[in-house]
Amino acid sequence: MMRDVAYAQSEAQRMLNLLLTPEHEVPAAEREKIEQETVENFVNHINKGWLKYRKSMTEAGDYASVEWTGQGSILTDTRGREFIDILGGFGLYSAGIRHPKIVAAAKAQLDRSPQYSQEMLDPLRAHLGKVLAHLLPGDIQYGFFINSGTEAVDGAMKLAKLYTGKAGFISTERAFHGKTLGPLTLMGKAMYREPLLPLLGNVRHVPYGDAAAVEKAIVSAHQVGDGIAAMIAEPIQGEAGAIIPPDDYWPKLREICDKYGVLLIADEVQTGLGRTGTLFGVDHWNVTPDIICLGKALGGGVIPCSGFFASKKVWECMEPNPFMHSTTTGGNPIACAAALAYINVMLEEDLPRQAREKGEYIVSKLEGLKAKYPQVLKEVRGKGLLIGMDFPTDEMGWQVASGMFTRRVLTAGTFINAKSIRIEPALTIGYDLIDEMLVRLEDVFKSIAREQ
Numbered sequence: 121m122m123r124d125v126a127y128a129q130s131e132a133q134r135m136l137n138l139l140l141t142p143e144h145e146v147p148a149a150e151r152e153k154i155e156q157e158t159v160e161n162f163v164n165h166i167n168k169g170w171l172k173y174r175k176s177m178t179e180a181g182d183y184a185s186v187e188w189t190g191q192g193s194i195l196t197d198t199r200g201r202e203f204i205d206i207l208g209g210f211g212l213y214s215a216g217i218r219h220p221k222i223v224a225a226a227k228a229q230l231d232r233s234p235q236y237s238q239e240m241l242d243p244l245r246a247h248l249g250k251v252l253a254h255l256l257p258g259d260i261q262y263g264f265f266i267n268s269g270t271e272a273v274d275g276a277m278k279l280a281k282l283y284t285g286k287a288g289f290i291s292t293e294r295a296f297h298g299k300t301l302g303p304l305t306l307m308g309k310a311m312y313r314e315p316l317l318p319l320l321g322n323v324r325h326v327p328y329g330d331a332a333a334v335e336k337a338i339v340s341a342h343q344v345g346d347g348i349a350a351m352i353a354e355p356i357q358g359e360a361g362a363i364i365p366p367d368d369y370w371p372k373l374r375e376i377c378d379k380y381g382v383l384l385i386a387d388e389v390q391t392g393l394g395r396t397g398t399l400f401g402v403d404h405w406n407v408t409p410d411i412i413c414l415g416k417a418l419g420g421g422v423i424p425c426s427g428f429f430a431s432k433k434v435w436e437c438m439e440p441n442p443f444m445h446s447t448t449t450g451g452n453p454i455a456c457a458a459a460l461a462y463i464n465v466m467l468e469e470d471l472p473r474q475a476r477e478k479g480e481y482i483v484s485k486l487e488g489l490k491a492k493y494p495q496v497l498k499e500v501r502g503k504g505l506l507i508g509m510d511f512p513t514d515e516m517g518w519q520v521a522s523g524m525f526t527r528r529v530l531t532a533g534t535f536i537n538a539k540s541i542r543i544e545p546a547l548t549i550g551y552d553l554i555d556e557m558l559v560r561l562e563d564v565f566k567s568i569a570r571e572q
Contacts, residue, residue: 143189151198155186190217193549195530204557206545207530211358211390211506214417215465216546222420225461229454236453244456251463256429257400258408262438263429265451269389269415270298275445276352276411276428277302280383282444283437286347288322290337290382295328296359297352297387306352308360322346328357329365331372338380350383350411351376355401358390361540362501362508370405377410383434389415389426390506394466394547397476397504404503410434420462425455471547475504478554482507482543485558493565495572496520498539507543514538516568523564529557 138146138154162170185197193216195203205217215222229244236242245265253261264275281287291297295308304312305319308328313319324341326333334351341348351373357363377384386409391401395417398404402412411434415426438444465471479502486500486509499510511517517539524531534540545554 155184155198158186159184192216193546193553203528203530204553205530206543206557207532208544208546211395211416211544213421213546214394215420215462216548219465221465222422222458222461225457226422226454229457233453244453245451248456248459257402259431260412260429261432262435263427265427266447267424267450269426270300270303272413272415272426272428273297273303273387274300276385276413278445279411280350283434284349286349288341288346288348290324290334290351292328292353293325294360329369331369335376338382348382350385352385352387354387355391356396356503356506359534361534362506362542364501370402370407374407383410385409385411387413389413393417394471394475395504396506398472418459419455420458423455423458425459475547479504489562493569496565496568505545505547509541511539517541519568520564527560529560
């Protein structure tokens, strides 16, 4: 493929013209062309491996299902087919797709300034920091904003090392903290780590939910002279399939970390901001971590926004040289406007309560399906609208996910545990859509049971 500047410009302009065309005026032929070109462009310019894993390719029939529009908990493809979204962008769409108040805030800031100068003080980033300081657990007061969850974990790791002067970390088996090199070291699944070894040194993994194993690992590290900067864990393991720890786990982690001078990091990228039925996942156990990571829902599903936050005591190590950690686009004005709007929507519409009540409703219905189809649904668990369903085999998990897609419901397995499928919809999803999703899910279970 050779450079062709004129062609590149004409193609950019063609797609921009399409974006500027009112939705109802886009002809069917143009939509079909987009379907074909999207597949070709993935093959030639993104990664053709993606197509093999996309149900929109393997289950859509004789054409690819290409995402086109969305609102609330409904996504529509280029053919006008509507899908109930219970995947929620893996926790991104806590307020639903295109919540009007969040979109309006982002548009309003776009009309003022899309980015900051890097020299003048930017008010929205500072204001978002103040708002979060009054929402976060305990005495957490300072923060740094970036664009993705893995960047938040990376920043938390740097902060822990800078504050403690130590290099080691304790993580958990089946953990998911992101896929950049630092968080990948903390990852709890071999298939993502092995091809890239060696990663960071002095990282120990222990079983999730086992506080005694954490203490044993810290003691062992100290005995051989390996300093441990922090213990990191998800309040509820999301990618592992909504794994809930014992009720004494987080209180014990806090006690152990205090005992040995180790920082406690809570990765709330997926569990934070209402998802599990409380403002933050650690609120279920009334524990304040030293550092907390946020992402996904923070940008309201409109603009990427994430961050890591800590107490004044921990954060002071960043003050002598604030350029120890910096970003060009993180915490930009549009992202901060969207984040402020999401927080306002979350509190105004009481999304944590909605998550709690709807989660209890779904789990009760799933327990009924488990009793009817024990050969299909093995286990149900969750808090709020982070719900995991376990199936006997990886293959059956795929059957359920693909069966739901053919019935126009979006869901997926997890990166860590292919036997698990999450129900993780918008916290605003209506009970009518929940009930319809459950009807379609039972139809999938019936189909699989007949094949057994």
